[in-house]
Amino acid sequence: MRRADRLFQIIQVLRRASKPVTADALAVELETSKRSIYRDVATLMAQRVPIRGEAGIGYVLDGGFDMPPLMLTSDEVEAAVLGAQWVAGRGDPALARAARDLIAKIAATVPEKLRPVLLEPAVASPPAWRREVETLDMGKVRAWIHAGRKLRLQYADEQGRETVRVIWPCLVGYRETTRLLVGWCETRDDFRTFRTDRVVEADFLDDRYPHRPAVLRGRWYAKMEAERCEWEKAQAAGGAQ
Numbered sequence: 001m002r003r004a005d006r007l008f009q010i011i012q013v014l015r016r017a018s019k020p021v022t023a024d025a026l027a028v029e030l031e032t033s034k035r036s037i038y039r040d041v042a043t044l045m046a047q048r049v050p051i052r053g054e055a056g057i058g059y060v061l062d063g064g065f066d067m068p069p070l071m072l073t074s075d076e077v078e079a080a081v082l083g084a085q086w087v088a089g090r091g092d093p094a095l096a097r098a099a100r101d102l103i104a105k106i107a108a109t110v111p112e113k114l115r116p117v118l119l120e121p122a123v124a125s126p127p128a129w130r131r132e133v134e135t136l137d138m139g140k141v142r143a144w145i146h147a148g149r150k151l152r153l154q155y156a157d158e159q160g161r162e163t164v165r166v167i168w169p170c171l172v173g174y175r176e177t178t179r180l181l182v183g184w185c186e187t188r189d190d191f192r193t194f195r196t197d198r199v200v201e202a203d204f205l206d207d208r209y210p211h212r213p214a215v216l217r218g219r220w221y222a223k224m225e226a227e228r229c230e231w232e233k234a235q236a237a238g239g240a241q
Contacts, residue, residue: 087099151183
């Protein structure tokens with residue numbers, strides 16, 4: 001890797017990291033020596049890139065640092081194309097349209113040498129499976145999640161039995177043939193997952209729930225991680241018998 005590319009990648013690694021990144025970790029990811037990382041970080045700091053670092057803790061890139069948004073590698077272009085293809089085939093109409101627009105915008109702005117990677121990618125998303133018809137406006141659901149507002153759902157379970165739930169929506173998830181709406185259910189006083197094709201009717205309430213959506217998602221992820229750990233312990237205990 002050329003040094004100029006390595007300097008750019010150091011910034012990219014720090015941008016996506018949620019905690020300090022050590023010189024060891026940077027050296028492993030960029031396949032170079034720790035000494036080279038020290039020199040490169042010193043160079044970036046001399047160029048006024050706002051990197052902070054402490055020995056034994058790692059480096060952090062301060063917020064607000066701007067870089068040209070389309071200095072993309074060929075791998076990044078193919079990753080964007082693959083993700084956009086998947087969303088175009090499985091997202092709600094607004095997201096699908098945005099995914100197609102994204103590909104068009106990248107095609108119009110990437111350097112000429114990267115255009116073949118975009119127009120003739122070596123990766124592809126499989127065709128979307130046919131899904132059940134949904135009555136739920138997923139674009140509006142996403143807007144309500146961002147706003148932290150409640151939904152009232154008339155929901156049919158697998159046997160067709162209907163209940164009414166008020167939920168605090170925090171995440172739309174995707175399986176191969178279904179979409180899932182994750183939220184805190186006021187009836188169950190716990191997180192629940194609802195298949196969007198089983199929503200009979202939805203009322204978009206003005207009421208805000210008491211937490212930020214990101215906080216609610218964090219609690220849900222923590223619960224899923226705890227359940228995964230319990231499952232792995234049970235599997236290990238069963239295998240040891």
